[in-house]
Amino acid sequence: xxxxxxxxxxxxxxxxxxxxxxxxxxxxxxxxxxxxxxxxxxxxxxxxxxxxxxxxxxxxxxxxxxxxxxxxxxxxxxxxxxxxxxxxxxxxxxxxxxxxxxxxxxxxxxxx
Amino acid sequence: xxxxxxxxxxxxxxxxxxxxxxxxxxxxxxxxxxxxxxxxxxxxxxxxxxxxxxxxxxxxxxxxxxxxxxxxxxxxxxxxxxxxxxxxxxxxxxxxxxxxxxxxxxxxxxxx
Numbered sequence: 282x283x284x285x286x287x288x289x290x291x292x293x294x295x296x297x298x299x300x301x302x303x304x305x306x307x308x309x310x311x312x313x314x315x316x317x318x319x320x321x322x323x324x325x326x327x328x329x330x331x332x333x334x335x336x337x338x339x340x341x342x343x344x345x346x347x348x349x350x351x352x353x354x355x356x357x358x359x360x361x362x363x364x365x366x367x368x369x370x371x372x373x374x375x376x377x378x379x380x381x382x383x384x385x386x387x388x389x390x391x392x393x
Numbered sequence: 394x395x396x397x398x399x400x401x402x403x404x405x406x407x408x409x410x411x412x413x414x415x416x417x418x419x420x421x422x423x424x425x426x427x428x429x430x431x432x433x434x435x436x437x438x439x440x441x442x443x444x445x446x447x448x449x450x451x452x453x454x455x456x457x458x459x460x461x462x463x464x465x466x467x468x469x470x471x472x473x474x475x476x477x478x479x480x481x482x483x484x485x486x487x488x489x490x491x492x493x494x495x496x497x498x499x500x501x502x503x504x505x
Contacts (some may be wrong), residue, residue: 384436
């Protein structure tokens, strides 16, 4: 079946611009996660959605970051007024009830 | 703060040897344990899940779990150059399967 998809695969933006990253999870998975991975670094948790519950936003690094999930499926991560330190690969994952997370291919964001 | 510790490596083994990757975790009530493989420039790929003490084998991979010692390992038999990647250990937080804590990964190189 189809895996997690993300778009765009690459995004180059100028400092100060807003960007939107999209994630389409595996059908039937109720949980969706956003992570960030800088070059050569580990996974940094950003935000987690579970069903209709309020999202866990504890990993968002600043109020420039926000995310929403519409209809319990597709999610959008928005970064406002991008900074160079926002440059990273943004990964989305969805999970089974047992916690097995399946990752999308990621969006590579470069802020110039 | 819940922690997952891995030896960052790099770990080098000759082709055909057994590669042993180790992980310790701090949360005593964690229930589910996962190993992910991440090739350079790619997203993490789930390769093993283990939920109870003992060994679980899947092809050339064996996961071992010891909850009393808070220790999980991954053995790769007959290592191949294509196994060269970073291996991430991940552990569910608390009794819930909702979120994972990831280790920083061990970089494995299999030498031809």
